[in-house]
Amino acid sequence: MVITAAILGALVGTIVFAVLGFISANGQRFAIVGIVFLSITLAAPLNLAIGHAADGQTVATLLLMHVIAGGSIIGLLSRLGPRRAEFASDGAAGMPS
DSSP states (O other): OHHHHHHHHHHHHHHHHHHHHHHOSOTHHHHHHHHHHHHHHTHHHHHHHHTTSSOHHHHHHHHHHHHHHHHHHHHHHHHHHHHHHHHHHHHHHHSOO
């Protein structure tokens, strides 16, 4: 279930990355949007702590897993943003008129 949730989050993040890539050339927008959504997803493990459904170690582990998965996905896709813009400009410049 955890792997499925991580893969689903990565797929949604990739779709958002692609949409933002078409809307804006600014690669930092994706990082900002990603951090906002990562912060929102941290509410689920925190609700476990508030409802006393899990002990502190479990909640801390879930929070750490969210930050590692989200941070790596946001970091990797953010690094792809500037490269995509470079390839697009190189390809357009090299095209015959």
